Amino acid sequence: MNRDSQLTGFERTNGRWGFRNYILILPLHNALNQLVDEVRTSHPASPIITSVSHDWSGEVDTDWERIRRVFSGFAVNPNVGATIIVGIGTEDEESIVNAARSRRNMPINYLTLKDAGGFEKLQERIFQSVSEIFPSISQTVRTPAPWSALVLGLECGGSDAYSGITANPALGVASDKFVELGATSILAETMEILGAEHLLAARAKSPEIGQAIIDVVARYERSITYEGIDIRGAQPSRGNIEGGLTTLEEKSLGAAKKAGNAPFTGVLDYAHLPTEPGLYFMDTPGHDIEQLTGFAAADVNITVFTTGRGTPTGSAVIPTIKVATNTEMALSLPDLIDLNAGTIADGTETVAEVGDRIFKEIIEVANGKLSAAEVGGHREFNLSRLYGSTQ
Amino acid sequence: MITGYRNNSRGVGVRSYQLILPSVVCSTHLARKVADQVGAISFAHQHGCGIIGPDVSGVNEFFVALAGHPNVQSTVVLGLGCETLQGNEVTDSITKDYPETEYVVIQESAGMAGALDSSIATAKSLQGDPERAPLNALVIGIEGSPNPELLQQITEDIQGAGHSVVLANRYKESSRNFGDLVRAKCHLILSFPDPLQPPSGYPLIPVITIANADSPLHLALVQEFDCHSNVNRKDLFQKILDVANGEPSKSEAKKIGDIVVPRMVRSV
Numbered sequence: 216m217n218r219d220s221q222l223t224g225f226e227r228t229n230g231r232w233g234f235r236n237y238i239l240i241l242p243l244h245n246a247l248n249q250l251v252d253e254v255r256t257s258h259p260a261s262p263i264i265t266s267v268s269h270d271w272s273g274e275v276d277t278d279w280e281r282i283r284r285v286f287s288g289f290a291v292n293p294n295v296g297a298t299i300i301v302g303i304g305t306e307d308e309e310s311i312v313n314a315a316r317s318r319r320n321m322p323i324n325y326l327t328l329k330d331a332g333g334f335e336k337l338q339e340r341i342f343q344s345v346s347e348i349f350p351s352i353s354q355t356v357r358t359p360a361p362w363s364a365l366v367l368g369l370e371c372g373g374s375d376a377y378s379g380i381t382a383n384p385a386l387g388v389a390s391d392k393f394v395e396l397g398a399t400s401i402l403a404e405t406m407e408i409l410g411a412e413h414l415l416a417a418r419a420k421s422p423e424i425g426q427a428i429i430d431v432v433a434r435y436e437r438s439i440t441y442e443g444i445d446i447r448g449a450q451p452s453r454g455n456i457e458g459g460l461t462t463l464e465e466k467s468l469g470a471a472k473k474a475g476n477a478p479f480t481g482v483l484d485y486a487h488l489p490t491e492p493g494l495y496f497m498d499t500p501g502h503d504i505e506q507l508t509g510f511a512a513a514d515v516n517i518t519v520f521t522t523g524r525g526t527p528t529g530s531a532v533i534p535t536i537k538v539a540t541n542t543e544m545a546l547s548l549p550d551l552i553d554l555n556a557g558t559i560a561d562g563t564e565t566v567a568e569v570g571d572r573i574f575k576e577i578i579e580v581a582n583g584k585l586s587a588a589e590v591g592g593h594r595e596f597n598l599s600r601l602y603g604s605t606q
Numbered sequence: 607m608i609t610g611y612r613n614n615s616r617g618v619g620v621r622s623y624q625l626i627l628p629s630v631v632c633s634t635h636l637a638r639k640v641a642d643q644v645g646a647i648s649f650a651h652q653h654g655c656g657i658i659g660p661d662v663s664g665v666n667e668f669f670v671a672l673a674g675h676p677n678v679q680s681t682v683v684l685g686l687g688c689e690t691l692q693g694n695e696v697t698d699s700i701t702k703d704y705p706e707t708e709y710v711v712i713q714e715s716a717g718m719a720g721a722l723d724s725s726i727a728t729a730k731s732l733q734g735d736p737e738r739a740p741l742n743a744l745v746i747g748i749e750g751s752p753n754p755e756l757l758q759q760i761t762e763d764i765q766g767a768g769h770s771v772v773l774a775n776r777y778k779e780s781s782r783n784f785g786d787l788v789r790a791k792c793h794l795i796l797s798f799p800d801p802l803q804p805p806s807g808y809p810l811i812p813v814i815t816i817a818n819a820d821s822p823l824h825l826a827l828v829q830e831f832d833c834h835s836n837v838n839r840k841d842l843f844q845k846i847l848d849v850a851n852g853e854p855s856k857s858e859a860k861k862i863g864d865i866v867v868p869r870m871v872r873s874v
Contacts, residue, residue: 245864248650248804249682268650270866272779272803303804306825328828329805334860346739373688387635406874407643439874445660446874452655454688502873521691524688525713591718593635597652601872 218396221578224360228320231293232364234398234516234581236355237532239295240266240341241258243302243311244273244479247328250338251301258342265295267596274440277603279591284486286599287314288512290323292532296352297322299344301337304329305430322348330601349489355503357583361581362490365398365581367520368510368533369473371407374451375458377522377540379469381569382521382556387475389519389577390494394477400482401515402474406450406501407422410464411471415496419479427482431498438604450501458523486512503528504597507535508591517572525593527551528595529588536576536586553587610741610793610848611679617676620744620793620850622736623647623810624729627673627691630654632686633712636721638683644729646810647767649865655689656873666696668867668870671789673700673707677810680706680732684725687713692823706732744850747787750798752816759839760796764846781866784808794850796842805830807857809865814845814855832856
């Protein structure tokens with residue numbers, strides 16, 4: 216194998232690399248969703264503008280640190296070249312802006328409703344701010360990037376009985392290759408390693424890291440039990456069961472295959488940053504979009520999302536590659552899917568062959584090819600909340 | 607005298623909106639596209655999957671409250687297919703009382719392009735010119751922290767005219783109090799935002815906003831409010847009648863504000 220990196224990207228001042236160069240408009244209050252969306256769609260720079268909507272209206276409660284971490288991390292994702300944070304004009308918003316600025320030296324404009332003195336005036340200021348930033352962003356060119364530039368997120372959603380034998384192990388092959396070459400790869404979804412944690416812990420680089428994997432799962436199970444709910448009664452989801460999965464443990468054994476066989480370098484809290492290359496586990500909910508948003512806030516720059524039932528979602532800042540676990544779904548929902556791993560079950564390709572196709576697709580998408588979710592304009596966002604549970 | 611719209615099984619409303627209701631985060635993007643093309647209301651949210659315990663029934667009940675609101679003429683539920691809160695069951699629980707409701711599911715629609723086409727066709731089939739109808743008993747929500755004297759006066763005026771009042775002030779944030787008022791089937795809302803909160807609206811319900819004189823934020827935004835803090839009872843009551851009869855409130859005209867789905871428990 217040629218070990219020279221085939222990646223190109225945008226080098227950032229904090230040492231990270233982006234594979235897109237967006238102008239992000241990030242509203243910090245749900246009253247601003249609509250006007251931000253209007254700027255994104257109406258500005259001449261629209262193709263490189265991205266934005267999100269969410270339901271936060273400034274409430275500061277037991278989730279405040281998590282909220283601040285997600286917004287500030289999202290604002291500085293390496294796929295973003297410049298960010299316009301739009302708020303009402305509160306101290307809590309300033310705290311989010313300051314946290315973002317401390318993570319990365321980049322153009323971050325903070326515009327407030329209070330300073331603008333009205334919704335239209337705020338909208339004009341956002342529009343003008345995009346116009347001012349646009350020339351420098353559009354002139355930035357890609358340069359050759361090392362393998363370590365890649366921070367790959369591993370995700371699955373709408374899993375079925377094929378997930379653990381087709382798409383997930385094939386993604387594991389691709390993940391192993393990248394880790395071996397010096398990139399970073401992150402497995403997540405704590406619920407979806409429940410029952411498989413001992414197998415992952417055995418692959419930890421140190422006993423402490425192994426124990427951390429076991430502890431994360433135990434803490435997760437306690438936090439759900441605290442709510443008075445037996446997780447095994449709610450999972451696998453009904454969609455999973457219709458897809459042929461029988462138990463949470465079966466789902467977990469299949470889900471963990473996305474991380475291949477590489478050793479684990481570390482365990483990350485939700486939306487926390489990997490510090491050196493290698494394979495990590497991040498403690499996230501299984502909820503697809505909460506996971507994706509946590510990845511975005513942790514500098515993940517490409518995600519591969521395997522799916523058995525078929526799902527359209529994507530991130531406002533991370534290209535998200537969909538891999539179908541079965542050929543029937545890949546054919547029936549063509550505009551949702553980038554690659555079909557169902558060929559493994561069909562007997563026409565091996566896991567290694569599909570793994571190689573995923574590896575190549577990740578490089579192509581990193582280098583600028585649009586994923587199906589990007590073509591579809593998907594920008595789902597989820598502010599993860601714990602609502603005072605023990606974790 | 608108020609003239610509203612006969613919204614079929616949902617009663618008489620002060621507006622007549624079609625709601626495109628994504629039953630899960632995964633269909634919110636499609637719902638927005640459909641709503642934009644057929645002139646309906648939709649909203650982005652992050653719920654419907656990975657929910658457990660009280661949130662499964664709680665989110666479903668909230669969706670029913672939105673879909674059955676008297677200002678809603680009909681509802682199209684959009685689901686993905688594999689989510690926790692199954693769209694067909696959300697639809698069933700709406701249809702029970704509000705039959706002008708249909709369901710489209712992405713995973714059985716040959717992809718997003720197919721789902722978009724069938725959703726648009728379904729939405730259009732439910733549309734029609736709503737009949738005008740008299741509305742003798744308005745339900746008016748009052749949210750936030752009104753000055754007690756004005757609250758007492760306007761409540762007297764509203765009730766004296768045969769209408770009723772529902773108060774909501776569990777939260778500092780207007781957008782969360784609106785959730786309580788949609789459940790109470792309020793036709794219209796008077797919003798007295800917290801001093802640190804902006805004037806805001808609600809996609810299905812006209813919201814009249816009243817500024818707080820002690821808030822520097824509100825003073826900076828005074829032209830974004832429908833009324834100043836010193837509004838008298840007569841003018842405020844007239845404003846209620848005007849907006850109920852179709853005059854858009856400021857937040858309504860500018861489409862400010864979004865729907866917040868209440869949650870109790872973390873996602874799994």
